[in-house]
Amino acid sequence: MLLATEPTIDKAPFDHIxxxxxxxxKDVMLMSADLSKYTQxxxxxNELPDQHLDVxxxxxxxxxxxxxISKAGFVPIATTFACYATRRAYDQMxxxxxxxxxxxxxxxxxxxxxxxxxxxxxxxxxxxxxRAIPNATVIDPMDVTDFKQALDVAVDTPGLVxxxxxxxxxxxxxxxxxxxxxxxxxYPLRTGSGVxxxxxxxxxxxxxxxSALLAERGVDHSLLHVPTIKPVNEKEISDYCFAxxxxxxxxxxxxxTGLGSLVAEIVSNIGRxxxxxxxxxxxxxxxxxxxxxxxxQLALDAPALAAKIEATSHGE
Amino acid sequence: MENNAASRISELELMATKIRRNVxxxxxxxGGYAGQGVALADIAACLxxxxxRPDNNxxxxxxxxxxxxxxxxxxxxxxxxxxxxxxxxxxxxNADGTKVDQSPxxxxxxxxxxxxxxxxxxxxAAGIAYAExxxxxDKRIYCLFSDGELQEGNVWEAAMFAGHQKLSNLVYIIDxxxxxxxGATKDVLGVEPVPExxxxxxxxxxxxxxxxxxxILEAFEEARNTIDKPFVIVCxxxxxxxxxxxxxVLPNAHYVAKASVDWQAGxxxxxxxxxxx
Numbered sequence: 360m361l362l363a364t365e366p367t368i369d370k371a372p373f374d375h376i377x378x379x380x381x382x383x384x385k386d387v388m389l390m391s392a393d394l395s396k397y398t399q400x401x402x403x404x405n406e407l408p409d410q411h412l413d414v415x416x417x418x419x420x421x422x423x424x425x426x427x428i429s430k431a432g433f434v435p436i437a438t439t440f441a442c443y444a445t446r447r448a449y450d451q452m453x454x455x456x457x458x459x460x461x462x463x464x465x466x467x468x469x470x471x472x473x474x475x476x477x478x479x480x481x482x483x484x485x486x487x488x489x490r491a492i493p494n495a496t497v498i499d500p501m502d503v504t505d506f507k508q509a510l511d512v513a514v515d516t517p518g519l520v521x522x523x524x525x526x527x528x529x530x531x532x533x534x535x536x537x538x539x540x541x542x543x544x545x546y547p548l549r550t551g552s553g554v555x556x557x558x559x560x561x562x563x564x565x566x567x568x569x570s571a572l573l574a575e576r577g578v579d580h581s582l583l584h585v586p587t588i589k590p591v592n593e594k595e596i597s598d599y600c601f602a603x604x605x606x607x608x609x610x611x612x613x614x615x616t617g618l619g620s621l622v623a624e625i626v627s628n629i630g631r632x633x634x635x636x637x638x639x640x641x642x643x644x645x646x647x648x649x650x651x652x653x654x655x656q657l658a659l660d661a662p663a664l665a666a667k668i669e670a671t672s673h674g675e
Numbered sequence: 676m677e678n679n680a681a682s683r684i685s686e687l688e689l690m691a692t693k694i695r696r697n698v699x700x701x702x703x704x705x706g707g708y709a710g711q712g713v714a715l716a717d718i719a720a721c722l723x724x725x726x727x728r729p730d731n732n733x734x735x736x737x738x739x740x741x742x743x744x745x746x747x748x749x750x751x752x753x754x755x756x757x758x759x760x761x762x763x764x765x766x767x768x769n770a771d772g773t774k775v776d777q778s779p780x781x782x783x784x785x786x787x788x789x790x791x792x793x794x795x796x797x798x799x800a801a802g803i804a805y806a807e808x809x810x811x812x813d814k815r816i817y818c819l820f821s822d823g824e825l826q827e828g829n830v831w832e833a834a835m836f837a838g839h840q841k842l843s844n845l846v847y848i849i850d851x852x853x854x855x856x857x858g859a860t861k862d863v864l865g866v867e868p869v870p871e872x873x874x875x876x877x878x879x880x881x882x883x884x885x886x887x888x889x890x891i892l893e894a895f896e897e898a899r900n901t902i903d904k905p906f907v908i909v910c911x912x913x914x915x916x917x918x919x920x921x922x923x924v925l926p927n928a929h930y931v932a933k934a935s936v937d938w939q940a941g942x943x944x945x946x947x948x949x950x951x952x
Contacts, residue, residue, distance in 0.1 A: 409809065412805070414836050419829045419832055420835075423795050423833070424798045424802035424805070424836060427799035427800060428803070430788070430799065430802070430803050430806075432806065435802075454792045455788065455795050458780055458781050458782075459782060
């Protein structure tokens, strides 16, 4: 399902994804808290103004007004940076959006270390926070194709749907004709019998980079992309884990409460299984700067990841 | 016309007395937020039996959003008269396993939102009002919250939004009883002057005696006639207003335990008043 050609780069994926969706779905209300420019909502704002609502720099209001809008027949998509949606307005997400049947979509941009600013702008815990809400849906798409298809599913999913968004230069890695996003489904991007890599979101991009280096070195491995963090298909993940002696998880998130924790919970429920090495933000305050710099500082750049996975394959 | 107006007020006063009776009947089973329910009976009578327009499905065309969950007791007292709940159902209030929640969850009949995490009703009501207006609906949206709730920042974010958007289909009703969980609002963190604060956020505002049917009706009418602005009615109320024998004992009650009051004396006084209407 990966494109056979070199990936192209989309400079503003959400601008056309949101415009396309709002053009097809007149019941969608795209909302912002003074970050339309920075989450790349330009065309909807200018060309479909009735489907765009900016509540100003007030994220608790963004989420709770959106919850009201959903109770009057619209499907709101509340957008802001992931840190503000989840940390600033967590109670509103849980109580106003999470307790009823109406569809309420929240897209959190620049998650994890994808924001150049430091702690205050980095949401390293958003996936864990929202997956702790009963009945919530949590999605961390890996590229433009995944993002676009997942959003189409999100607007028809009852209850609170939290998605991570991509802005700026974002690769198109998946073939839109061969990939079909389904909630809870996992996607094998490479098969092999050595180390089993499980990744989500930006982590899947990083895993693919590491995978290329490992392939050059002849290190046998497989790669599973898990875009849906909740509801999760436990059987697909446990079957994958139990087919390997070593599992490495890779995520743009604190290794506490995120994908790695989720995989460990699934395996521990069965009571035996592979060793699980969790790679991501290692429960520290990450530095600021460019994404390559931050990745290098946290040993999440491709060479460091490949080295760690190769060492794991030797049982280290 | 004057006779009609007097008759309308008299009918609503009778309804408010029945709501007070229902509140005591419900709360005497296991305790509850009886003081607020009794105090809000006049507002409930006007809202559910005069101001909100009925639909064709035994419910309402207009929409009511309860923000402070513990004031659900007011709604229960009213809906017993409206017919959506029986007193038998309502007497399970505050019992283990009841479906009559002290602070309702979205989906419970009669309640638009999950109430109780204070400060979140005004913005959800504003969202509903914005969307209804966008759809060309003439529905009016009413939201009840309390003076203590004004200490929540989310309320003022909502007020700023509603004023900016000129949501003239939105009416905030504030139960302004100068009481919150641990004392007098003015002592914990003063919120006055409430009408003036909302006016600076773009509202039309009116302070009334929240236990006067005539003043409540007048305020609702003024709200309906207000153009290009949301409206806030700041209702000065007194805990247990209209049930003197209990008010004399518990003038500042936040939550009333079953054993702390002579419920029967209050019920008897209200039944006598009802029979004398």
